[in-house]
Amino acid sequence: MGLKVAKFGGSSVADAIQLMKIKEIIEADDEMRYVVVSAPGKRFSGDTKITDLLYLCKTHMDHNVPYDQLLQVIEDRYVAAAVSLGIDVDYEREFDIIKAAMADGTATADYLASRGEYLNAILVAKLLGYDFVDAFSMIRFNKKGKLDDAETDRLMSQELAKHENAVIPGFYGQDIDGRVKTFSRGGSDITGAVVARAVKADMYENWTDVSGFLVADPRIVPEAKPMANVSYQELRELSYMGASVLHDEAIYPVKSADIPINIRNTNRPEDPGTIISTEGDRSGNRPITGIAGSKNFTSINISKSMMSTEVGFIRRMTAILEDFGVCVEHVPSGVDTVSVIVSNREVEGKLDEILEEMERVLKPDTLEINDNISVIATVGEGMAYKPGTAARLFTALAEAEINIKMIDQGSSEINIIVGVENKDFEKAVKAIYDAFEF
Ligand code: ADP
Ligand code: ASP
Ligand code: MG
Numbered sequence: 216m217g218l219k220v221a222k223f224g225g226s227s228v229a230d231a232i233q234l235m236k237i238k239e240i241i242e243a244d245d246e247m248r249y250v251v252v253s254a255p256g257k258r259f260s261g262d263t264k265i266t267d268l269l270y271l272c273k274t275h276m277d278h279n280v281p282y283d284q285l286l287q288v289i290e291d292r293y294v295a296a297a298v299s300l301g302i303d304v305d306y307e308r309e310f311d312i313i314k315a316a317m318a319d320g321t322a323t324a325d326y327l328a329s330r331g332e333y334l335n336a337i338l339v340a341k342l343l344g345y346d347f348v349d350a351f352s353m354i355r356f357n358k359k360g361k362l363d364d365a366e367t368d369r370l371m372s373q374e375l376a377k378h379e380n381a382v383i384p385g386f387y388g389q390d391i392d393g394r395v396k397t398f399s400r401g402g403s404d405i406t407g408a409v410v411a412r413a414v415k416a417d418m419y420e421n422w423t424d425v426s427g428f429l430v431a432d433p434r435i436v437p438e439a440k441p442m443a444n445v446s447y448q449e450l451r452e453l454s455y456m457g458a459s460v461l462h463d464e465a466i467y468p469v470k471s472a473d474i475p476i477n478i479r480n481t482n483r484p485e486d487p488g489t490i491i492s493t494e495g496d497r498s499g500n501r502p503i504t505g506i507a508g509s510k511n512f513t514s515i516n517i518s519k520s521m522m523s524t525e526v527g528f529i530r531r532m533t534a535i536l537e538d539f540g541v542c543v544e545h546v547p548s549g550v551d552t553v554s555v556i557v558s559n560r561e562v563e564g565k566l567d568e569i570l571e572e573m574e575r576v577l578k579p580d581t582l583e584i585n586d587n588i589s590v591i592a593t594v595g596e597g598m599a600y601k602p603g604t605a606a607r608l609f610t611a612l613a614e615a616e617i618n619i620k621m622i623d624q625g626s627s628e629i630n631i632i633v634g635v636e637n638k639d640f641e642k643a644v645k646a647i648y649d650a651f652e653f
Contacts, residue, residue: 217417219246222407224383225256225264227425227481228335230292231299233258240422240484247420249375249410251385253403254331255292265289265331266386266400274325276317277596277638286310286317293334302341307333314649326395328568329387329575332403336621345380353413354388356396362388362405364468371413387602404465406477412468415441418614419469419476421461424595425491426480428453430458431506435644441488442504446495448506449594451632456592457509466491502604502651508591511559511567522551528577529553535572539565544590545632546621554621555587556634559586588620589640591635593647594630605631611650617643 241247254265268289285601290310296376296652297304333349340347353371355363367388373470375381385403390396399630404421425433427441428450445453447470450484454463460478468543469476470493479488496504522528529546532555536543562569566584575584598604605624608631612619621634635643 217246218248218414219418219420220245220249220407220411220414221422222251222403223229223253224423225480227422228252229258230257231296232301234296236481241343248380249414250339250345250382251403251407251410252332252336252382253385254335265292266328267502269327269331273327280609286622291643293338297338300342300600301336304338304341319451321573322627323394325624328397329395332384332386333339336382337583340382341554341633343382346378347380348374348378348381349384350384350387351389351395356388356390356630358391367409368413371409375414380451394401394424401459406460408465408468409475413600416474419474421476422479422481424480425460426481426483426486427478430643432458435641443489444496445489445504446596447491447493448629449495449596451590452594453505453507456507458507463547495596499597502601503593503595506591506647507594508589508640508641508644510589512556512588513559513562513584513586513591514554514588516554516583517534517579518581519578520551531576535569539569547623556588556590587637589637590634590636591631591643593634597630599630603612607650608647611646612643613640615646617646
């Protein structure tokens with residue numbers, strides 16, 4: 216018999232109705248022995264995720280604004296789910312512990328946010344009759360704050376071997392000082408991936424609210440279809456570029472252990488979803504795999520005559536960004552011009568200083584910035600062998616009268632990246648989607 220790890224995202228565990236759906240899914244499949252859960256997410260559009268409410272509690276706490284009512288709203292949501300399901304969880308005691316940590320100031324933002332998945336995993340474990348196993352004792356971060364892969368794998372495989380079935384809270388682990396530390400937002404996907412690796416699963420099922428990885432963000436292209444097969448590399452490019460369905464850091468742990476991921480829809484369990492594996496789609500008749508992008512990047516454009524003959528120019532430019540701790544996304548260049556694209560978040564509050572340093576060190580003829588850039592990637596392993604893909608893409612953008620600010624193609628030739636104005640983002644994604652038939 217095979218072994219599966221199933222991770223259920225926020226909307227899949229948002230309330231008692233959703234929890235009954237996941238119970239049915241899990242009980243119908245004997246192979247699903249380890250379950251990772253997110254905190255309850257949105258129950259309807261306009262609702263607030265528990266994680267966001269917990270961060271808000273922290274903001275209230277830091278600004279000496281009363282937070283009791285807010286905390287009560289959170290507690291009520293868990294209690295309501297437990298009561299509807301007829302499950303007894305001592306939430307009063309659990310919330311007393313949280314309140315005590317908030318009152319004595321030891322409740323960090325990470326600790327508070329992590330309670331969302333912790334409190335939910337206790338409930339789901341009781342619902343399924345599975346053991347609750349806390350991620351805190353198994354997931355470790357190193358002193359740089361990065362996941363300690365080897366130690367996590369060792370502790371987790373050792374611990375989970377003792378449990379036939381277990382529910383594990385997603386999103387957090389322990390830092391080197393013994394405090395709770397979370398992954399970045401959406402991080403329960405990473406927990407699911409490390410659990411799958413630790414128990415040597417045959418499949419990592421990631422249950423969400425869409426029937427797989429869609430060719431484009433359904434909020435922009437509602438008719439976008441799910442892809443049947445995608446390779447790890449394609450998925451990584453798409454998730455990194457903004458296809459938020461799966462956290463991009465969730466790919467490495469399963470890829471390294473060659474465990475396929477199946478993205479499934481909790482609300483439509485009959486749909487097969489998307490399989491992500493080393494192979495991807497080998498049919499050869501798919502022009503591109505998907506389109507993904509994000510808004511709010513800054514392009515720093517530098518021109519200097521004879522730049523191309525100035526040895527070390529790009530190194531000096533990127534060294535400045537490195538000194539400011541800024542991660543560079545793209546560096547498209549011309550003969551005597553170079554641009555560097557960074558996310559707005561990375562340069563917030565330090566852009567003026569960076570530009571001053573660039574003026575001083577690089578002595579450019581011109582130095583301009585545009586902080587309204589969106590970056591869109593069109594990804595597909597078939598692209599490398601199919602001439603004309605780029606022509607189709609650029610024609611589509613031209614016909615939609617979209618001004619392209621930047622073009623970049625990774626050396627792997629599995630993606631073409633374009634930069635456009637933020638205002639053209641949705642229009643550009645739609646135009647690219649329409650240019651390729653699915
Ligand atoms: P969960 O809470 O289950 O982890 P997320 O909200 O993190 O779910 O991810 C699922 C959402 O990702 C979808 O509802 C959809 O709006 C969004 N999304 C963005 N791009 C894509 C895409 N290419 N395919 C599928 N979903 C996408
Ligand atoms: N609850 C966390 C978040 O909202 C983690 C997750 O859902 O994956 O980001
Ligand atoms: Mg998610």
